[in-house]
Amino acid sequence: MATDTPAIQVDNLVRRFGDVEALSHVxxxxxxxxxxxxxxxxGCGKTTLLRCIGGLDIPDEGVIxxxxxxxxxxxxxxRPVNTVFQSYALFPxxxxxxxxxxxxxxxxxxxxxIGGRVTRVMDMVEIPKLADRKPAQLSGGQxxxxxxxxxxxxxxxxxxxxEPLGALDLKLRKQLQVELLQLxxxxxxxxxxxxxxxEEALVMSDRIAVMSTGKIVQMGDAEDIYEHPRTRYVSQFLxxxxxxxxxxxxxxxxxxxxxxxxxELRVELGANPSEAARRDQFTVAIRPxxxxxxxxxxxxxxxxxxxxxxxxxxxGSETHYVLRAGDGVELKAQALNVRGCAPEFDIGKExxxxxxxxxxxxLDD
Amino acid sequence: xANERKGExxxxxxxxxxxxxxxxxxxxxxxxxxxxxxxxxxxxxxxxISFLTRTEVGGFxxxxxxxxxxxxxGFGFFGFDMLYPQIILRSLVLGIGTAVLCMITxxxxxxxxxxxxARYKTLALTLVLIPFWTNxxxxxxxxxILLAPESPLTRLAVWLHFTEPGLPLYPSAMAIYIGMVCxxxxxxxxxxxxxxxxxxxxxxxxxxxxxxxGPRVFWHAILPQVxxxxxxxxxxxxIPATGQFVIPDLLGGAKTVMLGNAIQQQFQQxxxxxxxxxxxxxxMGAVMLGLWAYARAAGERGGEII
Numbered sequence: 001m002a003t004d005t006p007a008i009q010v011d012n013l014v015r016r017f018g019d020v021e022a023l024s025h026v027x028x029x030x031x032x033x034x035x036x037x038x039x040x041x042x043g044c045g046k047t048t049l050l051r052c053i054g055g056l057d058i059p060d061e062g063v064i065x066x067x068x069x070x071x072x073x074x075x076x077x078x079r080p081v082n083t084v085f086q087s088y089a090l091f092p093x094x095x096x097x098x099x100x101x102x103x104x105x106x107x108x109x110x111x112x113x114i115g116g117r118v119t120r121v122m123d124m125v126e127i128p129k130l131a132d133r134k135p136a137q138l139s140g141g142q143x144x145x146x147x148x149x150x151x152x153x154x155x156x157x158x159x160x161x162x163e164p165l166g167a168l169d170l171k172l173r174k175q176l177q178v179e180l181l182q183l184x185x186x187x188x189x190x191x192x193x194x195x196x197x198x199e200e201a202l203v204m205s206d207r208i209a210v211m212s213t214g215k216i217v218q219m220g221d222a223e224d225i226y227e228h229p230r231t232r233y234v235s236q237f238l239x240x241x242x243x244x245x246x247x248x249x250x251x252x253x254x255x256x257x258x259x260x261x262x263x264e265l266r267v268e269l270g271a272n273p274s275e276a277a278r279r280d281q282f283t284v285a286i287r288p289x290x291x292x293x294x295x296x297x298x299x300x301x302x303x304x305x306x307x308x309x310x311x312x313x314x315x316g317s318e319t320h321y322v323l324r325a326g327d328g329v330e331l332k333a334q335a336l337n338v339r340g341c342a343p344e345f346d347i348g349k350e351x352x353x354x355x356x357x358x359x360x361x362x363l364d365d
Numbered sequence: 366x367a368n369e370r371k372g373e374x375x376x377x378x379x380x381x382x383x384x385x386x387x388x389x390x391x392x393x394x395x396x397x398x399x400x401x402x403x404x405x406x407x408x409x410x411x412x413x414i415s416f417l418t419r420t421e422v423g424g425f426x427x428x429x430x431x432x433x434x435x436x437x438x439g440f441g442f443f444g445f446d447m448l449y450p451q452i453i454l455r456s457l458v459l460g461i462g463t464a465v466l467c468m469i470t471x472x473x474x475x476x477x478x479x480x481x482x483a484r485y486k487t488l489a490l491t492l493v494l495i496p497f498w499t500n501x502x503x504x505x506x507x508x509x510i511l512l513a514p515e516s517p518l519t520r521l522a523v524w525l526h527f528t529e530p531g532l533p534l535y536p537s538a539m540a541i542y543i544g545m546v547c548x549x550x551x552x553x554x555x556x557x558x559x560x561x562x563x564x565x566x567x568x569x570x571x572x573x574x575x576x577x578x579g580p581r582v583f584w585h586a587i588l589p590q591v592x593x594x595x596x597x598x599x600x601x602x603x604i605p606a607t608g609q610f611v612i613p614d615l616l617g618g619a620k621t622v623m624l625g626n627a628i629q630q631q632f633q634q635x636x637x638x639x640x641x642x643x644x645x646x647x648x649m650g651a652v653m654l655g656l657w658a659y660a661r662a663a664g665e666r667g668g669e670i671i
Contacts, residue, residue, distance in 0.1 A: 056570050076573045077582075089571035093589040102585070106576035154575065 005068045007032045007190040013062035022048040024214040037193045037201040040211035046194045050160050054083045081158040082151035088143045090135040097131040103154040121153040141172050158190045198238045230364045235285045246284045262325040267360045276364045283363040290359030291333035296350040307353045415642035423636030433643035456624035460607030463545040464599050471553040479561040505615045536618030544612040553598035560594025
């Protein structure tokens with residue numbers, strides 16, 4: 001098999017539930033060995049897509065190819081993919097080691113071999129002592145590890161993970177994120193990871209597909225998606241973002257001066273302006289951490305706006321500000337507390353917010 | 366203060382010991398009274414009688430003896446006799462056979478009902494229960510009519526070369542089992558259906574995802590989930606079916622004695638209460654033993670008992 005054949009190739013997939021299109025013409029190609037995340041709110045179709053790939057749901061239209069083979073011919077139990085279920089779906093009547101051995105037994109792997117492989121995988125996910133426990137006797141994190149072990153012991157070509165860390169507390173989730181990532185690198189298995197947690201997707205993924213109402217709205221690596229969201233939806237779903245309606249006043253070679261509700265701003269159009277950037281009205285976005293604050297006495301200049309600090313949320317490593325610009329527009333800003341919280345930007349104080357042109361993005365919608 | 370805190374806290378109210386006892390007596394009292402006087406004491410009395418000796422006129426008197434029991438397992442006045450062991454065996458076969466047939470019928474039925482749209486489920490369950498609206502005797506006589514020589518059912522059997530023209534389909538073993546299954550099916554369908562409704566289908570999906578084909582998904586992921594309901598249903602069928610004798614009498618030609626009518630005979634025609642009590646106790650003992658064995662097995666598997 002050629003290495004450049006995508007592990008999973010999805011073409012024009014449609015899945016309808018009654019009148020609702022859970023998936024509407026989704027196409028995506030996932031490379032071998034990739035950690036690919038499907039990110040979106042609940043009901044966006046990400047789990048349905050995962051189930052179609054696993055063979056647990058049948059699409060109404062479109063083709064899924066697994067390693068180049070049309071998966072319509074392959075029933076779920078013969079596909080070279082395994083799933084880690086959101087609810088874990090461990091067999092309640094079987095012990096941990098029998099749960100993990102299940103897939104190998106179904107494939108009639110010789111008994112001597114099963115024992116060794118189960119032990120190795122249990123070591124890998126760090127549950128070597130739980131072999132004889134029943135699922136009801138395990139904690140959430142342990143169940144998660146068993147579910148993972150039960151899937152990877154089969155050495156699938158693609159591992160499908162449906163919000164596997166969703167039911168765990170934050171600290172354990174962060175720890176398991178790192179472990180999952182290391183495991184994926186070590187095994188070289190393609191991971192398709194469904195999550196609604198944007199941070200989780202950013203931390204773990206090689207590539208992320210952001211989904212909304214049955215469609216993939218943007219796809220790219222973590223930095224690309226975070227730094228260059230193309231729509232209001234993506235900019236708001238991943239992190240937070242200030243959105244401003246802009247009207248072009250003057251256009252330069254690669255930049256433009258626009259009028260927004262907070263005042264005049266210079267934006268960069270780039271060498272190759274997008275279709276939206278060529279219009280006279282568009283939305284500009286800037287991430288709160290790119291907005292910097294300085295004292296009210298600073299000389300006014302380009303992209304500098306007079307604001308009043310309205311709210312201040314101190315969260316330890318950084319401080320979040322809600323600023324009110326001249327005519328009632330809210331701006332969010334964040335500052336790292338390198339030298340502690342700056343007292344000069346207390347609630348009610350005046351300040352100057354700097355919105356650097358490099359941080360201002362032009363959105364498609 | 367410390368002395369007063371002897372009773373329990375119920376619904377956020379601190380009870381004194383006296384009011385606690387009073388409340389318990391009012392809530393559980395009637396039930397305990399009922400079970401004690403109408404079940405436990407008569408049972409103890411039957412137990413005592415089973416060790417007594419029959420008098421000439423059908424009463425019972427001392428001395429205490431094991432004779433009633435030894436007679437039942439085959440050692441009577443005239444040496445070893447298979448009569449009573451055969452009755453036990455026959456009743457067990459009838460009970461187990463009925464339970465197996467009911468299980469085979471109830472499994473697809475329970476899954477079918479559980480798969481129906483919500484508004485039809487109640488209707489289907491009502492239909493399952495309809496036989497209960499009619500008396501057992503009347504239902505069994507109805508089967509005699511349905512299995513008579515000129516009935517449509519018999520004609521169908523003739524047409525299928527299953528039987529010869531002019532003959533009824535009863536009395537026969539088949540007729541007995543038809544009657545038995547019709548009578549006991551609801552006892553198995555209802556608990557089984559309750560289990561089927563609670564199935565976690567993601568576990569079946571997991572099995573399929575891990576390489577199990579249809580039959581193996583059923584065996585490894587679905588059957589274990591409905592086992593509690595299935596076992597409860599089998600117990601509910603097995604116990605009364607083993608004691609059943611009206612249906613075998615009416616549809617089997619009244620030629621054979623079952624455990625049930627053996628007991629009835631002893632208490633009525635033969636007027637041998639001690640022996641009748643012994644048969645009753647052996648029957649109950651066998652059932653208890655079976656339940657205990659099951660509870661142990663279920664306990665070892667770490668599952669709930671029912």
